[in-house]
Amino acid sequence: MATIKAAILGFGTVGQGIYHVVNEKRAQLKAKLGVELEIVKILVRDTKNERVPGTAALLTDSIEDVLAVDGLQVVFEAIVDEEPAFTYLKRAVEQRCHVITANKVMFAKRGMELQQLAKTKGVHVGYEATVAGGVPIIKTMKNILLVNDVSRIQGILNGTTNYMLTKMRQENWSYDEALAEAQRLGYAEADPYNDVSGQDAFKKIMVLCDLxxxxxxxWDxxxxxxxNTLTxxxxxxxxxxxxxxxHVAEAEKLxxxxxVAxxxxxxxxxxxxxxxIDDVFNxxxxxxxxxxxxxxxxxxxxMYPTASVMVEDYAEIIGKRAGFTVSI
Amino acid sequence: MATIKAAILGFGTVGQGIYHVVNEKRAQLKAKLGVELEIVKILVRDTKNERVPGTAALLTDSIEDVLAVDGLQVVFEAIVDEEPAFTYLKRAVEQRCHVITANKVMFAKRGMELQQLAKTKGVHVGYEATVAGGVPIIKTMKNILLVNDVSRIQGILNGTTNYMLTKMRQENWSYDEALAEAQRLGYAEADPYNDVSGQDAFKKIMVLCDLxxxxxxxWDxxxxxxxNTLTxxxxxxxxxxxxxxxHVAEAEKLxxxxxVAxxxxxxxxxxxxxxxIDDVFNxxxxxxxxxxxxxxxxxxxxMYPTASVMVEDYAEIIGKRAGFTVSI
Structure with a gap:
């Protein structure tokens, strides 16, 4: 049976989730798709830190190592920030790898460019995980757009601020109390700027605008x-x-x-x-x-909602190919 | 440019909706899919009743006429009841037509059989419209199931009873008042049995169980x-x-x-x-x-929500083919 070789770029929460989901679902994916998926390289900053037991031999801190893998076909990317993520994915696409990303900061700015390039190379870009974690909004909207026009989108696209607003309403907490609890629960980062300022939701609504x-x-x-402006x-x-x-992110075609957004x-x-829509839901x-x-x-x-939609992106991409080989 | 020939079986609300959507979206579908969709036959009981201007020449009351069309590739079905719908679609599949149905009564009972047959013939069965009208629950669940397991489903699958329960709560209407208003608005049939008894929702949850x-x-x-049991x-x-x-239709895998359901x-x-979830929403x-x-x-x-998801089924089926011809 054929094996699809894949790499994971970035091995934080989401990257580790991909590794777990791929391994837990190995047999099921093989049965459904007729091919096996194997993670062959994991790009990290510190190769001495084996975050998941059994992965030490897969770790590398060199993108050259990753892209040099013979027969590499899929790259999962779960880094933050635009660079070097965009450059890495661009190179992967150029050598005809399918790429699947969770990186909204990169994708909001360079997503169209990456998709154009992928088209010319005959490969696919999966980006379900860039918007709303486990909520399959990209696939739903793509499907709707086959026949319908979308005129307006309104979303709660940041779970942290929705959690805070929910608690401020339900428990009469102050903004500071809600933020402290969100940080204690791991919903908000130590520096909560991207969430509370709306910048995180902004990137996501831009990805939805493209689609x-x-x-x-x-952007200006x-x-x-x-x-934080609410009293x-x-x-x-x-x-x-x-x-x-x-906290609504919205966009409309006049x-x-x-x-306008x-x-x-x-x-x-x-x-x-x-x-x-209460709590951390999107x-x-x-x-x-x-x-x-x-x-x-x-x-x-x-970890699991986001990682599972990325593996679904993979299954969809590979499933199309496999399906076609059979049905033509 | 290639033309895909399609027939519509049944020309009530949904059948007419398909005809309208296909014509309104002709250019867009052609641009997206690279092929044109043409409705070449419409199966009705009474060919003298031209319900949509310009369709008289397409009407026939004979399934033989429909299936004899040279190069027919797609059959949209919007009849009610199991038969003769199942027999018609089975014959269509046997001659290698893709079939797209809105018929939940037929599909709850014979859906698996029809899909098995289609698989052996290398064609697709679209059935998004059998459950929850314009809500793309079939595609969403299919996609989720690529990686996730679904353990439990709970749905409001009948808009008529949800409207009635909403009004009984909000306006303090009696069951009879709510039913009368639902009938006046066209939500409920003259004989509301299938809706208010739960039989309509039952068929839909059975389709979701299969998936x-x-x-x-x-069923027993x-x-x-x-x-109608509520006081x-x-x-x-x-x-x-x-x-x-x-009014909840639910199913669970223990x-x-x-x-159990x-x-x-x-x-x-x-x-x-x-x-x-209030009013006629599902x-x-x-x-x-x-x-x-x-x-x-x-x-x-x-008319339009249901018809548009059927045309989306078509676009998805044809798009896969076209996509593959290009990308391999």
């Missing part, structure tokens, strides 16, 4: 307002009125074709699709022309 | 309880406690591998994924091993 509209607005024209009085007032603050706390009423509501409004809700982060 | 678990429970072992006192009591009655009114609390919550609970929500019926 839904084929283009992004000029997008207002990105964090949840206790505003929250109390909302509660008294039966409304809820959500009648004249212009794309913003990230900001918004007051939503009980009939709004994002009203019931949700995306899409307005479409034929179907109406579709909402997808689920866990927006975490 | 999620590869098998259905014995499934309790199917309608909403005004129960509804008032629920409201006082901050709970809501939902530890020992047994599949039921359809019944259930009291749900605010943290339940089906709590916020929703399906899936419990998975890696991702956790995923919920998909949207319009569960209607």
């Amino acid at each position: 839904a509209f084929g283009e992004q607005p000029n 024209d997008v207002d990105v307002i964090g949840i 206790t009085e505003q929250l109390e007032d909302a509660k008294a009125k039966g409304l809820r603050y959500r 009648e004249d074709g212009t794309i 913003k990230v900001a706390p918004q007051l939503v009423a009980p009939d709004h699709p994002l009203y019931p 949700a995306v509501a899409m307005e479409t022309n034929y179907i109406g409004t579709l909402t997808v809700t689920g866990p927006g982060a975490g | 999620a678990f590869g098998e259905q429970p014995n 072992d499934v309790d199917v309880i309608g909403i 005004t006192e129960q509804l008032e009591d629920a409201k006082a406690k901050g709970l809501r009655y939902r 530890e020992d591998g047994t599949i 039921k359809v019944a009114p259930q009291l749900v609390a605010p943290d339940h994924p089906l709590y916020p 929703a399906v919550a899936m419990e998975t091993n890696y991702i956790g609970t995923l919920t998909v929500t949207g319009p569960g019926a209607g």
